[in-house]
Amino acid sequence: MSSADIARASTRISHEILESNKGPDGLVLLGIPTRGVTLADRIGALIAEFSGVSVPVGALDVTMYRDDLHRNPTRTPHPTQIPAGGVDGKTVVLVDDVLFSGRSIRAALDALGDIGRPAAVRLAILVDRGHRELPIRPDFVGKNLPSARNERVNVRLSAVDGVDEVTIG
């Protein structure tokens, strides 16, 4: 995916979120570090542009809720930033770059449950590469990217990596 493809996908996801929520009311965007946070910021800015209302954007770190911690070298957690209004009764849209096994999202749902009780939780993903291991599906997808299990999908975003692109390696 090129920079233009990513921009187009983000724009469409922003419109779809506004459409399914019937406007920007009660929306909270939470990005999953690292690149999900960048994407959430972008989608938040686009939603503000399209609806004229700025929606709260934050970050939700899932490191301490992962089920594979003891199988990997110690992961360094990232900061979690919940917007001032909290998540209780809100429609929380989780934002991440790649959806693969679904285990990060499972961890994110657990983390969210410890923070509050949203009215609904949705999932926005830039790239869905398949190979789910849990019954989790995205509500908003930038691109379906069929891939082999052993392939690597690399998402680079300008705020983190200096360039916007998605490649398979």
Place this chain on the structure above:
Amino acid sequence: MRHLLDTKTLSRAQALRILDVAEDMRDTQTREVRKLPTLRGKTVVNLFFEDSTRTRISFEAAAKRLSADVINFSAKGSSVSKGESLQDTAQTLQAMGADAVVIRHGASGAPQILATSGWISAGVVNAGDGTHEHPTQALLDAFTIRKRLFGDDSRGRDLAGTHVTIVGDVLHSRVARSNVWLLTTLGARVTLVAPPTLVPQDVSAWPVEVRFDLDEAIAAAPDAMMMLRIQLERMGAAYFPTEREYSRRWGLDARRLDALPAGSIVLHPGPMNRGLEISADAADSPRSTVLEQVANGVSVRMAALYLLLAGERTEANAEEYAR
């Protein structure tokens, strides 16, 4: 991280990693549900051969907030009072499946022996050994200083340019030793102030300045004053004539508190001897960080247990693994 035994061998990167993870742990403590599932199924043993209330409770709280199981073991009322050796005690804990052992011992070096003897495979955290080190206390002190100085911008920052003055019974204090090493690793300048009888003989090898007059040290405008507890239980010999004289010359009273520059803070590792090394005015002033230190202690110990226990336990762990 395999063990946490001292701050002398802790690198700047390792120390900052613990402090930064502690920031994340601190953030989780403001949530509706403060318990994290991270260490579910792990067992942490608090092995305390010396009396301690706050350190043991702090480790217990930290382990429980990470969902680890906690077994408290104190020497009083255990087989140790029947003469069981450290080796037998350790091997018993190993057989029970301890994943981490938090040890406090009166003998300097006991945690080191536990970690290197091969008696146990668990991670070892030093919670104070003799007059050697108390690394988690120093880490929570550094965390508290950093938080007061930089607030929400603390992540990733060291203490370069900060001047910390440590006052009191340096001779018997493992807290002072751990702080000297950690604070200088983080770039701070450390001054020790004590009666000549309470300055260790080997102090010339430490990266510190030593003063004997507290008023001169306060005139040097430190950013943080750390008052050490006078450890009356370790005062076998007479190190100063009377408590009153000590308090007059090296205690932080209201006058000295007022002489401190604006913005400088007062730390005390607790428990405090009010009226001896610290006056009630100083202990209860807005400069005092005593209660913040207690709260931050739980976050720092959560970080230490997380880094010790959460990852795959292999010797060859890549330290700087990031997502």
